[in-house]
Amino acid sequence: MIEHFLVGLALLLGLGGGYLLARTQWSGKRSERPEEVHQILLPFTGTEISRRAVDAALRLARAEGATLMPAYLAAVPKQLPLDCAIPAEAAKAMPLLEAIEQRATAQRVSVDARIERGRSYRHALARLLDRERFDRVVVPATADAGGGLSGDDLIWVLEKAPAEVLILRPGPEDTRFVIGS
Amino acid sequence: MQRGHYKIFLGMAAGVGKTYRMLQEGHAEAETGRDVAIGYLEPHKRQETSDQARGLEVVPRRSVPFRDVVVEEMDLPSVLARGPALALIDELAHTNPPGLEHEKRYEDIADVLAAGIDVFSTVNVQHLESLNDSVAELTGVRVRETVPDSVLGTADEVVLIDLTPEALIARLRAGKIYPGENIQAALDNFFRIENLAALREVSLRQVAEDVETKRLTLHRVEPVGTREERVAADAPRAVGERLLALVRPRPSSQRLVRRAWRSAQRLGTDLDLLWVKPPGRPIEGEEERQVTALRQLASVLGATLLIEEHDDLVAAAARVIRERGSTYIMIGESTPPRGLARLRTPLPQALMRATPPGVDVRIIAHRGQKEGES
Numbered sequence: 220m221i222e223h224f225l226v227g228l229a230l231l232l233g234l235g236g237g238y239l240l241a242r243t244q245w246s247g248k249r250s251e252r253p254e255e256v257h258q259i260l261l262p263f264t265g266t267e268i269s270r271r272a273v274d275a276a277l278r279l280a281r282a283e284g285a286t287l288m289p290a291y292l293a294a295v296p297k298q299l300p301l302d303c304a305i306p307a308e309a310a311k312a313m314p315l316l317e318a319i320e321q322r323a324t325a326q327r328v329s330v331d332a333r334i335e336r337g338r339s340y341r342h343a344l345a346r347l348l349d350r351e352r353f354d355r356v357v358v359p360a361t362a363d364a365g366g367g368l369s370g371d372d373l374i375w376v377l378e379k380a381p382a383e384v385l386i387l388r389p390g391p392e393d394t395r396f397v398i399g400s
Numbered sequence: 401m402q403r404g405h406y407k408i409f410l411g412m413a414a415g416v417g418k419t420y421r422m423l424q425e426g427h428a429e430a431e432t433g434r435d436v437a438i439g440y441l442e443p444h445k446r447q448e449t450s451d452q453a454r455g456l457e458v459v460p461r462r463s464v465p466f467r468d469v470v471v472e473e474m475d476l477p478s479v480l481a482r483g484p485a486l487a488l489i490d491e492l493a494h495t496n497p498p499g500l501e502h503e504k505r506y507e508d509i510a511d512v513l514a515a516g517i518d519v520f521s522t523v524n525v526q527h528l529e530s531l532n533d534s535v536a537e538l539t540g541v542r543v544r545e546t547v548p549d550s551v552l553g554t555a556d557e558v559v560l561i562d563l564t565p566e567a568l569i570a571r572l573r574a575g576k577i578y579p580g581e582n583i584q585a586a587l588d589n590f591f592r593i594e595n596l597a598a599l600r601e602v603s604l605r606q607v608a609e610d611v612e613t614k615r616l617t618l619h620r621v622e623p624v625g626t627r628e629e630r631v632a633a634d635a636p637r638a639v640g641e642r643l644l645a646l647v648r649p650r651p652s653s654q655r656l657v658r659r660a661w662r663s664a665q666r667l668g669t670d671l672d673l674l675w676v677k678p679p680g681r682p683i684e685g686e687e688e689r690q691v692t693a694l695r696q697l698a699s700v701l702g703a704t705l706l707i708e709e710h711d712d713l714v715a716a717a718a719r720v721i722r723e724r725g726s727t728y729i730m731i732g733e734s735t736p737p738r739g740l741a742r743l744r745t746p747l748p749q750a751l752m753r754a755t756p757p758g759v760d761v762r763i764i765a766h767r768g769q770k771e772g773e774s
Contacts, residue, residue: 286651293700304702306665313658320655331651333693334700350692 257285260353272359289319290333292343353382404513407557412599415577418522423452437484440474466497486518493527525603560607565596641669644726649690671703676716718754
């Protein structure tokens with residue numbers, strides 16, 4: 220009887236010790252991991268965004284365990300202070316951010332959204348790039364010459380963004396998936 | 401002696417009908433049997449205004465020599481000697497000539513009020529000191545006669561005489577504001593649609609702020625009596641909706657903020673965001689980044705981010721709710737409690753208990769895959 224008890228006790232101690240050792244090693248491994256940014260920026264403008272661009276950004280984020288940062292870029296007119304409230308722009312951004320967040324949640328990707336102001340879309344993007352760190356920037360190029368980031372802006376992103384840049388050309392199958400109010 | 405009741409008729413510009421309305425209300429008071437007298441009236445040669453003054457007793461003005469002319473001013477001693485129940489005194493921003501009791505007419509009015517006489521008076525928004533610069537910037541016209549904003553604050557009632565810019569210009573064209581020879585000059589200068597629209601916005605804001613200030617200060621009650629009594633005394637303060645969202649510096653709070661903002665937009669009300677920060681812990685690293693993000697979002701949305709350091713979330717939130725007059729609280733869905741935390745009262749119930757009756761608490765669910773996308 221006593222032998223059984225001692226064997227049981229030894230087994231319990233062994234299991235406990237093994238668990239503690241494994242836990243220590245696991246946390247040690249975690250702390251040894253180099254600090255990485257793991258953030259993917261998806262800047263956009265206007266009242267709609269390409270489904271392809273969102274899906275591409277989500278695929279990347281999921282594969283890399285990164286957080287997706289969809290960022291609505293708003294141009295503030297010169298006569299207004301740069302830090303003024305922009306409810307009309309915010310109202311356009313909200314449904315898009317909601318839709319992206321919903322899609323990201325479905326794919327188990329974490330999201331940290333932003334609305335960024337600037338005197339132009341490029342200026343807004345520059346401010347965001349100054350403040351945050353990103354591994355990748357996914358830029359949906361738009362077929363609409365009148366809206367979004369211009370060709371010059373895309374070149375500027377390629378030159379200036381301190382991250383890998385993916386510019387997605389709009390394709391014929393590229394259906395817009397959200398239209399803001 | 402009890403101070404008289406002070407009512408100010410505020411307008412965005414000359415000609416909106418402040419004096420006319422003041423006289424109209426004066427007549428209404430006289431009809432109820434009150435002793436009403438005109439302390440000073442500036443009809444600006446407007447026939448409608450002069451007609452409206454008919455039937456009301458006028459305290460004679462006094463002639464005061466000023467430089468090389470003689471000007472007619474309100475006779476303060478006569479008004480005080482006459483001692484009506486209600487005195488109508490036009491243009492409170494007026495500057496008196498030297499040698500009179502006071503430099504400004506609003507100071508004369510203070511004497512009349514102190515004598516226990518009720519006063520109705522008028523002023524245009526560009527005369528308020530704090531708005532003088534911005535109005536001058538908006539309209540290109542600077543007025544010399546200004547009054548401290550506190551004058552408006554001393555009024556028991558501020559009545560905004562609102563008129564659309566189009567209607568005011570129509571009145572001007574019809575010769576109801578200035579004589580014919582001055583109409584075109586007025587239209588070319590001050591009375592432009594954009595000027596008047598800006599002034600109207602400034603006036604509306606001013607009155608809204610005044611209402612808000614009075615709601616938060618004049619009706620403040622001392623914390624005596626039972627909780628229910630205090631709550632009942634506080635309740636009338638919450639005359640409009642005001643939203644408060646309890647947030648934390650985490651990405652998941654952004655959805656809560658967006659939802660709260662959209663609700664605030666629908667209700668046409670202001671939004672406050674409150675983070676109750678545990679005391680003594682510095683904000684740094686990822687938390688600092690998220691606080692910055694929250695601050696930015698609040699600024700974009702025109703919301704106010706409040707950071708309160710307190711170890712009791714419910715107590716801190718309840719205090720802010722009372723101070724801000726919040727009527728609608730939005731909180732995020734909590735994670736299921738574990739261990740001893742199960743014994744604690746859940747946050748929504750704790751908030752319901754700690755806040756005044758009539759304050760709604762709404763829980764915003766975590767993002768789920770509930771809807772398909774188009």
